Amino acid sequence: MSERIREKLSILADAAKYDVSCSSSGSNRKNEKGGLGNGHTSGICHTYTEDGRCVSLLKILLTNHCIFDCAYCVSRKSNDIERAAFTVEEVVELTMNFYRRNYIEGLFLSSGIFKNADFTMERLLKVVKKLRLEERYNGYIHLKTIPGASEELIREAGMYADRMSINLEMPTESGLKLLAPEKSHKEVIQPLAYVQRQIIQFKEEKKLIKSVPKFVPAGQSTQMVIGATPETDKEIMHTANEFYRNFGLRRVYYSGYVPISNDNRLPIIGSQPPLIRENRLYQTDWLMRFYGFHVNELLNDANPHLDIDIDPKLSWALRNLQFFPVDINVASYKMIMRVPGIGINSAKKIVQARQYGKLRIDQLQKIGVAYNRAKHFIKCADSPYQLKEYQSTQIKSFILAESQSKYLKNDTSQLILF
Amino acid sequence: MRITYLFDGSMEGLLCAVFESFERKAKQVKVELLQHHQPDAFTESMQIHNDSKKAGRVWSALQKKLSPAWIRKFYCCFLSERPDAYTSLYEFCHYLFTHPAGAEDNYGNEHVLLIAQMARKVEREKHRMEAFIRFQESQDGLFYCGIDPDFNVLPLIMKHFKDRYASQRWLIYDINRNYGLFYDEVSVEEVHLDFETQKRLQKIPINAQASKEQLYAVLWKDYFKSTNIVARKNTKLHTQHVPKRYWKYLTEKQIDSFG
Numbered sequence: 001m002s003e004r005i006r007e008k009l010s011i012l013a014d015a016a017k018y019d020v021s022c023s024s025s026g027s028n029r030k031n032e033k034g035g036l037g038n039g040h041t042s043g044i045c046h047t048y049t050e051d052g053r054c055v056s057l058l059k060i061l062l063t064n065h066c067i068f069d070c071a072y073c074v075s076r077k078s079n080d081i082e083r084a085a086f087t088v089e090e091v092v093e094l095t096m097n098f099y100r101r102n103y104i105e106g107l108f109l110s111s112g113i114f115k116n117a118d119f120t121m122e123r124l125l126k127v128v129k130k131l132r133l134e135e136r137y138n139g140y141i142h143l144k145t146i147p148g149a150s151e152e153l154i155r156e157a158g159m160y161a162d163r164m165s166i167n168l169e170m171p172t173e174s175g176l177k178l179l180a181p182e183k184s185h186k187e188v189i190q191p192l193a194y195v196q197r198q199i200i201q202f203k204e205e206k207k208l209i210k211s212v213p214k215f216v217p218a219g220q221s222t223q224m225v226i227g228a229t230p231e232t233d234k235e236i237m238h239t240a241n242e243f244y245r246n247f248g249l250r251r252v253y254y255s256g257y258v259p260i261s262n263d264n265r266l267p268i269i270g271s272q273p274p275l276i277r278e279n280r281l282y283q284t285d286w287l288m289r290f291y292g293f294h295v296n297e298l299l300n301d302a303n304p305h306l307d308i309d310i311d312p313k314l315s316w317a318l319r320n321l322q323f324f325p326v327d328i329n330v331a332s333y334k335m336i337m338r339v340p341g342i343g344i345n346s347a348k349k350i351v352q353a354r355q356y357g358k359l360r361i362d363q364l365q366k367i368g369v370a371y372n373r374a375k376h377f378i379k380c381a382d383s384p385y386q387l388k389e390y391q392s393t394q395i396k397s398f399i400l401a402e403s404q405s406k407y408l409k410n411d412t413s414q415l416i417l418f
Numbered sequence: 419m420r421i422t423y424l425f426d427g428s429m430e431g432l433l434c435a436v437f438e439s440f441e442r443k444a445k446q447v448k449v450e451l452l453q454h455h456q457p458d459a460f461t462e463s464m465q466i467h468n469d470s471k472k473a474g475r476v477w478s479a480l481q482k483k484l485s486p487a488w489i490r491k492f493y494c495c496f497l498s499e500r501p502d503a504y505t506s507l508y509e510f511c512h513y514l515f516t517h518p519a520g521a522e523d524n525y526g527n528e529h530v531l532l533i534a535q536m537a538r539k540v541e542r543e544k545h546r547m548e549a550f551i552r553f554q555e556s557q558d559g560l561f562y563c564g565i566d567p568d569f570n571v572l573p574l575i576m577k578h579f580k581d582r583y584a585s586q587r588w589l590i591y592d593i594n595r596n597y598g599l600f601y602d603e604v605s606v607e608e609v610h611l612d613f614e615t616q617k618r619l620q621k622i623p624i625n626a627q628a629s630k631e632q633l634y635a636v637l638w639k640d641y642f643k644s645t646n647i648v649a650r651k652n653t654k655l656h657t658q659h660v661p662k663r664y665w666k667y668l669t670e671k672q673i674d675s676f677g
């Protein structure tokens with residue numbers, strides 16, 4: 001028995017790993033007496049893969065059998081690989097035992113489509129029901145919505161799941177049609193919109209009647225594959241922006257395409273996944289969600305692509321030198337956040353601390369400002385007097401020269417957010 | 419005149435040091451752990467006697483001045499057990515009690531900043547322990563994990579584990595500080611174990627439980643391996659997230675002993 005389960009786990013975890021969503025956050029599900037587990041509002045990463053991605057969930061497919069043939073997917077029908085399927089009990093046992101040992105925050109369950117959408121969705125539903133109702137498991141559950149499944153099934157699943165997601169896969173409809181002719185964005189949008197409406201409705205009811213159960217408390221997310229089809233960064237981020245706005249998504253994930261197929265519509269096997277580009281997209285996503293940037297400021301017709309050598313906040317600043325230098329001791333919080341080298345935390349500390357006196361360079365450094373980067377864009381109490389104004393290309397080369405040494409020592413793909 | 423106050427490492431002791439200094443209007447005070455103190459001929463020293471009333475008065479004065487979030491910072495910083503943290507906490511109290519409301523937001527003050535930064539480090543360690551603890555189930559159904567955190571974070575992680583693992587008995591033991599938390603499905607209590615018991619709990623039992631325990635350890639290791647995408651390997655980023663000194667906790671980082 002143990003050999004077979006090992007085999008299944010390795011096949012079905014392997015097939016699930018290309019879904020990069022790892023978040024276990026946003027759920028405040030409480031444990032109940034005699035139950036096991038709870039949600040952690042900000043999520044916990046229990047370990048990290050050797051490629052540096054967070055592992056917080058047991059991420060598996062129920063099965064990798066699939067009736068579809070999407071070119072970008074390892075589980076596609078025409079791919080000659082080993083197939084396997086878990087039983088409902090096996091998934092429940094694995095989840096419970098991993099959870100009890102504090103290996104994981106919860107379960108991420110997805111599946112290839114066997115027979116049809118409803119049949120698949122029903123099996124997923126069985127797993128989550130057994131966990132919640134029989135095992136009294138209150139840990140995190142991220143469940144895939146199967147496109148085309150009936151609304152009743154989706155609604156019932158939402159009563160037990162913390163998060164649900166459906167992947168857009170390709171950032172544009174034409175990209176999707178190229179690689180998965182049987183699919184369309186509409187198939188994704190319909191259930192996303194349906195779940196979104198339910199979330200709102202449940203919330204409204206809960207305001208009136210406290211006993212109304214939770215419905216997908218951690219919201220919905222989606223994923224786009226980057227670099228399989230020729231979209232621009234502008235197209236990608238404008239799509240993301242639209243989905244954030246229209247469906248109240250909690251997260252959009254960007255997954256650099258890892259070549260897995262000899263299909264001539266796709267990048268060849270062995271080519272590098274676009275990791276830096278992926279990172280720049282995440283940075284842009286953060287700037288939109290937390291730093292008050294509008295997507296048009298970062299990506300527009302004049303600048304349809306993000307710079308690879310510098311982060312999007314720095315590129316924006318260099319294109320908009322008319323807003324700088326920012327006087328740290330008087331500027332608004334919003335503007336301070338926009339300075340390259342100053343993050344949200346430092347910006348908050350700056351506005352608090354400056355009430356007690358004008359801030360100096362050494363204080364900024366202590367607060368956590370990356371001063372060597374920020375100094376080109378700010379003024380503070382003891383800023384040195386500058387004789388001439390630099391051009392943006394000069395500033396860029398100063399900053400690059402300074403970070404060059406750091407950059408080269410590290411891997412070329414060091415991925416940090418600001 | 420310079421004077422060193424010697425306290426016993428407890429929060430009560432530290433707060434009493436603050437109390438004494440105000441009562442005696444003492445200036446130029448240094449606080450130091452009694453255990454670490456090396457007397458020298460030039461500074462006078464005085465041992466602080468714990469008095470819960472005096473400590474209580476300082477504590478409620480702090481609570482009046484500080485938000486709960488700041489009280490938490492204060493406490494976390496204290497749990498770092500670092501000499502410079504004790505100094506800053508002491509100085510911070512003086513600064514706070516002699517300045518108008520809101521003084522704690524002045525990150526231009528070195529003690530305010532040190533406490534905030536130290537508290538962050540302690541919170542990070544707490545978060546790491548919540549993430550990296552790996553329980554092992556023993557014969558009698560006790561889930562055990564021994565830890566040796568940089569800071570004294572057991573008091574901080576207690577609630578998390580109690581809430582989450584309400585339906586299983588568990589024991590988390592700080593090997594270096596030699597105390598642990600034991601939960602019996604009702605409440606958590608502080609325990610001290612002798613060395614033999616610690617060793618026994620660490621060992622994988624030899625019976626039916628053993629094969630189950632090993633199976634899940636192996637399944638988890640398999641899982642860890644299969645989630646890796648080789649084309650994306652980035653060891654630098656990996657060790658940044660999971661510094662090597664934490665690897666000893668992690669089941670997935672242990673050399674295979676089975677299968």
Ligand code: SF4
Binds near residue numbers: 070
């Ligand atoms: S339907 Fe899903 S599992 Fe099946 S081939 Fe397409 S992407 Fe893969």
